[in-house]
Amino acid sequence: MSNELDATEFSRRWVAAWNARDVAAVLAHFHDDVVFSSPLAAQLFPETGGVVRGKEALRAYWAEGLKRLPDLHFTVEAVYAGVGSVVINYRNHRGQLVNEVLVFDGDLVREGHATYLRQDG
Structure with a gap:
């Protein structure tokens, strides 16, 4: 990711793919050997400890998430x-604030982290 304009355009494509529920379009932005962490991954796939490794595992995680969350919308x-990184701050279908921290290797995401605003103070 080379600049702020690229980051903004990336976020537009990212949110459009998610809101269309198009996992393939979201995954098109990720390396085959991506590492992605998320508290939701820990809930859906406890054996991962919240860390999903590889594009196919990420596909399975997101497909399951979409199946379980029919109202999903960002x-x-x-x-x-940032330098080689983008943070997308968004509100999910439940109104929660979430940050998606994405680290790039060239034009593709090598590492991602979904982070949620703590509500317990």
Whole structure:
């Protein structure tokens, strides 16, 4: 990811793919050997400890998530561009604030982390 404009455009494609429930379109932005962490992954696939390794495992995780969350919808609140990274701050279908932290290797995401706003103070 080379600049803020790229980050904004990436976030537009990312949220459009998610809101279309198009896992293949979301995965098109990820390396085959991606590592992705998420508290939701830990709930859906406890054996992962919340860390999903590889594009096919990520496909399985996201497909299961979409199956279990028929109301899934994201609204981007802000996009932050870093050096080789992007943070997408969005609100999910439950109104929760979430940050997706994405680290790039070239034009593809090598590492991602879904992080949730703590509500317990």
